[in-house]
Amino acid sequence: MRKLEAFCRVYEQRSFSKAAKELFLSQPTVSSHISSLEAELGVLLFDRLGRTTLPTEAAEVLYDSAHVVFEKLDEVKTKIQLLQDKVVGELHLGGSTIPATYILPVIMGAFAAQYPEVSFQIDVGNCKSIMDKVDSGDLLLGIVGAKPHAPGLEADLILEDDVVVVAHSCHATSFANTPVSIQDLALVPWVIRKKGSGTRAAFENAVESYNILSQLDVRACVDNTATAMECVLAGLGVTVTSTAVVERYKGRADLCVLDVPDLRLKRQFYLTYRTDRRLFPAAEAFVRFCRERARALLSNGT
Amino acid sequence: MRKLEAFCRVYEQRSFSKAAKELFLSQPTVSSHISSLEAELGVLLFDRLGRTTLPTEAAEVLYDSAHVVFEKLDEVKTKIQLLQDKVVGELHLGGSTIPATYILPVIMGAFAAQYPEVSFQIDVGNCKSIMDKVDSGDLLLGIVGAKPHAPGLEADLILEDDVVVVAHSCHATSFANTPVSIQDLALVPWVIRKKGSGTRAAFENAVESYNILSQLDVRACVDNTATAMECVLAGLGVTVTSTAVVERYKGRADLCVLDVPDLRLKRQFYLTYRTDRRLFPAAEAFVRFCRERARALLSNGT
DNA sequence: TAAAAATACTCCATAGGTATTTTAT
DNA sequence: ATAAAATACCTATGGAGTATTTTTA
Numbered sequence: 001m002r003k004l005e006a007f008c009r010v011y012e013q014r015s016f017s018k019a020a021k022e023l024f025l026s027q028p029t030v031s032s033h034i035s036s037l038e039a040e041l042g043v044l045l046f047d048r049l050g051r052t053t054l055p056t057e058a059a060e061v062l063y064d065s066a067h068v069v070f071e072k073l074d075e076v077k078t079k080i081q082l083l084q085d086k087v088v089g090e091l092h093l094g095g096s097t098i099p100a101t102y103i104l105p106v107i108m109g110a111f112a113a114q115y116p117e118v119s120f121q122i123d124v125g126n127c128k129s130i131m132d133k134v135d136s137g138d139l140l141l142g143i144v145g146a147k148p149h150a151p152g153l154e155a156d157l158i159l160e161d162d163v164v165v166v167a168h169s170c171h172a173t174s175f176a177n178t179p180v181s182i183q184d185l186a187l188v189p190w191v192i193r194k195k196g197s198g199t200r201a202a203f204e205n206a207v208e209s210y211n212i213l214s215q216l217d218v219r220a221c222v223d224n225t226a227t228a229m230e231c232v233l234a235g236l237g238v239t240v241t242s243t244a245v246v247e248r249y250k251g252r253a254d255l256c257v258l259d260v261p262d263l264r265l266k267r268q269f270y271l272t273y274r275t276d277r278r279l280f281p282a283a284e285a286f287v288r289f290c291r292e293r294a295r296a297l298l299s300n301g302t
Numbered sequence: 303m304r305k306l307e308a309f310c311r312v313y314e315q316r317s318f319s320k321a322a323k324e325l326f327l328s329q330p331t332v333s334s335h336i337s338s339l340e341a342e343l344g345v346l347l348f349d350r351l352g353r354t355t356l357p358t359e360a361a362e363v364l365y366d367s368a369h370v371v372f373e374k375l376d377e378v379k380t381k382i383q384l385l386q387d388k389v390v391g392e393l394h395l396g397g398s399t400i401p402a403t404y405i406l407p408v409i410m411g412a413f414a415a416q417y418p419e420v421s422f423q424i425d426v427g428n429c430k431s432i433m434d435k436v437d438s439g440d441l442l443l444g445i446v447g448a449k450p451h452a453p454g455l456e457a458d459l460i461l462e463d464d465v466v467v468v469a470h471s472c473h474a475t476s477f478a479n480t481p482v483s484i485q486d487l488a489l490v491p492w493v494i495r496k497k498g499s500g501t502r503a504a505f506e507n508a509v510e511s512y513n514i515l516s517q518l519d520v521r522a523c524v525d526n527t528a529t530a531m532e533c534v535l536a537g538l539g540v541t542v543t544s545t546a547v548v549e550r551y552k553g554r555a556d557l558c559v560l561d562v563p564d565l566r567l568k569r570q571f572y573l574t575y576r577t578d579r580r581l582f583p584a585a586e587a588f589v590r591f592c593r594e595r596a597r598a599l600l601s602n603g604t
Numbered sequence: 605t606a607a608a609a610a611t612a613c614t615c616c617a618t619a620g621g622t623a624t625t626t627t628a629t
Numbered sequence: 630a631t632a633a634a635a636t637a638c639c640t641a642t643g644g645a646g647t648a649t650t651t652t653t654a
Binding site for chain 2: 061069
Binding site: 317318319329330332333334337350352353354355 | 609
């Protein structure tokens with residue numbers, strides 16, 4: 001590295017001794033650096049012509065690259081310095097299906113408006129995979145639809161939402177707009193989420209005592225909320241999901257929410273992170289932002 | 303540098319000891335490298351959480367740049383190796399006005415067809431400035447219209463050409479297509495090249511004994527051949543130049559070459575370079591190519 | 605208790621120096 | 630005669646090691 005530095009100075013100065021002066025080194029030291037480089041590359045870098053020193057073509061090529069290397073190197077130093085001092089950098093966030101699709105974008109939009117120098121990278125997965133990634137350290141922050149149980153994971157409640165049963169009009173009519181009992185839910189075909197989904201876990205937990213899970217007529221088992229909703233719209237069956245999601249489909253007359261008085265299911269969304277990891281300013285700011293503003297930002301939907 | 307290498311391995315392995323194994327170093331050595339880097343950057347690069355090691359955001363940023371640095375570094379090694387072994391790389395050539403405009407392109411075209419991995423960078427200047435740059439080492443190779451006198455400069459004759467007087471028809475008619483004496487040249491207005499031009503030097507040298515230089519009616523003193531020719535076409539005056547140039551204007555009926563029997567001026571073009579500099583394969587090949595093929599490539603014009 | 609990193613030390617290779625010689629202007 | 634680089638040789642910092650302790654899963 002110091003050798004490369006010396007090389008650059010010799011290239012610019014076309015002189016070993018002038019380069020030495022610039023670097024506050026002795027001429028022999030610079031000489032040895034250059035010959036060491038030449039030995040390593042197996043090529044002459046300078047034509048030593050008596051009093052004049054001229055770079056060879058190999059030196060030309062090396063200088064171009066060395067320049068880029070040094071630029072990169074002090075660019076990264078200032079970048080890292082900035083990262084410590086200001087709310088800048090890239091936030092690598094994980095979101096389970098509903099948060100990533102319907103919650104995170106809203107928060108990110110508002111956050112970006114306040115901190116324009118922060119960029120995002122979002123990982124989407126089911127609830128479990130996101131919590132695992134936060135736990136293993138692949139992700140610094142995650143927003144999930146279930147409370148993480150792993151020790152060492154902080155879980156800030158940032159949002160509450162109702163879970164409701166949504167149906168296409170063709171299925172809703174069988175209940176004629178009257179309240180629906182839990183048992184009646186076995187009368188319609190279902191679209192459910194795959195294992196690992198927080199939504200599914202919440203629903204299964206809520207209806208566990210009614211013992212209807214095994215009786216459900218499951219027509220489709222899908223990977224994410226959007227797919228489930230599209231299946232419902234296509235008349236495949238009914239599903240459960242957060243009202244935050246249903247909000248997005250408000251315009252659709254063929255979609256309706258069933259009134260199931262016994263299913264008073266509130267759903268919690270958590271911001272989660274390892275308590276033992278140091279958060280850099282941007283991550284710190286994002287956590288604070290979520291705690292302070294998420295509820296207000298998303299309140300219209302609940 | 304070794305520290306950065308160690309950092310990259312720790313980042314990838316998420317473990318100091320695994321990184322140490324990969325690098326055939328001891329774990330304490332890797333530890334000390336990382337802490338040395340952390341001290342230099344003033345930032346924690348890894349969260350040491352008991353048995354698990356996780357990169358901080360600063361590490362993320364550093365890793366991205368380190369990658370680029372290492373890539374550049376071994377890219378340059380292979381590039382330089384190639385430069386020694388094959389006819390590849392960039393040839394930085396200098397050409398005085400006529401060579402750069404009318405000779406070099408032809409040679410470069412034929413050379414590039416044979417050696418497609420060679421690229422060119424061309425410096426244009428007057429004869430003297432190009433010779434100076436070759437002499438000072440700014441340029442490895444130059445093609446000039448006069449024989450360089452500096453000691454240590456090789457000058458390979460690669461082409462000979464006739465220098466002729468070109469005139470617009472309006473000036474030619476005053477001689478009624480008859481042979482023109484040197485003295486008669488003082489009867490028409492002139493466009494001449496600036497000092498430093500090889501063409502100008504050759505002409506001045508040829509007519510020196512006739513003592514007409516001071517009598518010439520100079521209407522314009524221009525920087526390059528193309529400008530001179532356009533001036534002639536515009537009826538500003540006559541000029542002298544190589545037949546290689548006149549060839550390019552063959553289609554113009556309003557342009558003609560005066561028959562000056564006493565001016566039997568041959569012009570030489572030389573490829574010049576310092577004898578004491580090592581030429582890399584591509585430069586070597588170019589020199590050989592010029593010596594062997596330039597005359598044939600450009601013979602149609604003489 | 606075992607695995608991982610830190611600490612404490614020892615060692616030597618190499619980046620650095622000075623003095624001098626060689627070379628070409 | 631002199632300026633520039635090479636050579637010879639010396640020194641000391643820091644990269645590398647081993648042995649051991651600390652920490653936490």
